[in-house]
Amino acid sequence: MSWTPTRRHFMQMTGAASAALAAGALLPGRAHAARDKELNIFCWEGYNSDVVLDPFRKEFGATVKAETQTSDPEAVNRLRAGESKVWDLINLNNPWARKSLWPDGLIKELDRARFEPYFDKMLPAFKPPYRWAMSDDGKHLLGMCQRFGPFSFVVNTDKISREMAEDQGFDLFNDDKHAGKFGILTFDDWNVYHMCIGAGVHPFRPHTEPEFQAYEKVARKWVKNAKFLGGDPVQMNLALINGEIDFYCTGGTYTASPARFDGKTNIRGITPKKGPMDGKGGIVWIEVTSVINNPDGSPLAYDFLEYVQRPDVAKVVAFAEGTYNTVAQMGNPKVLSQFSKEELDAVQWDSLEEEIANSYEYDINPDYPRMIEILNAAKRER
C-alpha cells in the first residue's frame, strides 16, 4: 500500500527479475511444467518479507518469489495484461476480488469447507460468510483476509488533540488557518477519496457535476495549502515528529505504526467521527488474498493461504517489515497473546473497534479517472 522512493528503487531491481520470470513463464516449453515446488506471490509489502517466506520455503521445500505491488488498480491491470500466467496469489484491498477479479475470471474460488473455518476464528466483523471474501451472489469464497486498518489521516497529538481531530475530521484540511501546517502523503488514489470526503462527497458512488466541482475546489485548496507533498510515510512521520507539520493525510495505523512502535506515541492515526459516507467519515481497508486463475497454477497457493493463518505466522505478518498492522486473526486469543503491550499500542488496538465502527469499507470510485486528472492538474498548477 505504500509508495516510497526507496522501495521503488528496490522494485526497479525486482521488476527486472519479474520480467525475466514473465518471459520464462511465457515460453512454450515451460508452460506446463509441474509447479508443485514453486510459488509466485504478487502482494502488498509484508508478504514478500523473508521472515514470512523463509519458514514456508523450508517447510515446503519450495522456491517462493514475491513482488510487491504499489496500487490496487495497477496490479489488477497487470493481471489483465497477461500476468495471471505468472502469479499464483494476489493480495489486494477488499473490493477488487469481488467486483473485478472474480467477474473477469482472473481468480479461482476457494474450497469453503477447507477455508471458511478460519474466518470463525477471526475478529467478529469477519464472521463467515464475510462479504468482501465472497462473490456477489454469496456462493463462492474468493479469498482470505488478514491485514486491515483504518486509513484517514494522522496527527501529532501534542499539537492537535485526538478529540479535536476526530470531531473536525477532514475539515482540519479545509481550514485556511492550517495552511502550511500539514503534509499530503501522495498515495494518489487515497488522496482522491479523502478529498471527496473533505468536500462532503461520497467517494464510492457516481458523482454529479456539482460534486465534481466541490471535489476540485477541495483538491486545489489542499494541494495549495499543504506544506509539502511526499510519497514516503517515514518522511511524513519525521516531519510530524520534528514539528515541520502538525498532521498529514492520507494515513492511518498503516503509516503511523512504525513511529508509534519507535516510542513516538504522540503520532496517531485518526478516524473522523462523521462524514458523507452514510454518516461515516473514515475509510478502512481490508486485504483479501486470492488464488489467481493461472492455467499452470501452483498447488502451494492453497498451502500458503493456510500457512499465514497459523497464529505465529499471523503475528509475523502483522509486524513483517516497514509497517505494522492489525490482522483479523487477532480475534483468536492464541494470536492476540503474542502481541506485546507496545505492539498493541503501535497499531492503536485501544481505539480499533471504535475506529472501525466509524469507518466505511474501502470501495471502488467509479469516477476515479476523471478525479485523478483533476488532482494532477491541481498539483501542476499549485
Next chain:
Amino acid sequence: MSALAQRLAGFLHQPGFQAAVPVLILLLIGFFGPLVLVAVFSFMPARSFKLDGGPTLENYRFAFEQSYYLSLLRSFAFAAGTVAVLALVCYPVALGMAKLFGRYAGVLTLVMVLPLFVSENVRLFGWVLFLLKGGGVLAGAAKAVFGIELADMLYSNSATLMGLAYVYLPFMLFPMVLGLSMVSRDVVEAASDLGASRWQIMREIELPLALPGLLIGGLLTFVLSLGSLTESKVLGGSKVIMIAADIESAFTYGQNWPLGSALSVLLLVLAGGLVLVVLSKLNLDAILKRR
C-alpha cells in the same frame, strides 16, 4: 541507383559491419524497441493497455489542452539551472584536478565517485535528515552549538536545485576534467609568455580548447536533470511537478499508459531536438578533430 546498390552491398559485406550485427540486433531490440513501443502506445486510445486500438491523436490533444506545459517548462528551467550551477561549481574543481592537484587528483576522483555507489534515493534522504527542521542534523546542531533557530530549508525550489546539482555533479565534473586536461600546458605557457592576462588565457585558450568536455558535461547534466524525478519529490516536497513525475503518475496511479507515452514522446522530441540543435551549432566532431 545501381551504384547505390553496389555501395550498399559492399557495406553489407564489410567484415566490420558483419561483426557488428549481433550488437546491432541487440540494440535494436533492447534500446530502440522499447522506444518504438512507447511511441506506438502514445497513439492508442486513452487508458488502453493493448496495442490493438485505432491510432488517435487524442493523447497529444489532451497533453496540450491540460497544463502539462507547466511541468515541461519547469523541468527545462531546472535543467538549465542545474547546468549553470554545476558549471560554476565544477570549473574550479576540474581545473584543479586537471592541472594542479597532481597525485591528489586521484584521491579527489575517488571521493567524487564514491557517492555514486550509494543509491540516489538514500543520498537524498540523507539530505532530508540533514536539512530537516527541528531535529535535523543541521538545525539540531545549530541550535545545540550556537543556540540559533534555522529557517526552513526543505521543501523549496532551492532545495530541489541543490539536490539536482548534488546528484549530477560527477556527470559535469569528469567530462570537464577531461576537457581541461586536453588543454596543453605549453599553449597556456606560450600565451602567458606572449603577455596574455590570466583572464585572457581562460577565455581565449582554456575555454575554447576544453569546450568538448564542457559541452558533453553540460548536455549530460541537462538531459539527466530534465528527466529527474526524485529530487523535486524528496527535497522539494513536490513544490513543482517535473514532467517525469507527470509521466510516472500517468503510468501508475493514472493507469493511462497512452497519455504517459505521449508525454514521454513529447519530452523525448523536445530534449532530443534541443540536443541536436546544440550539437549541430557547435559541431562536436570538428572540435574534437581540431585537437
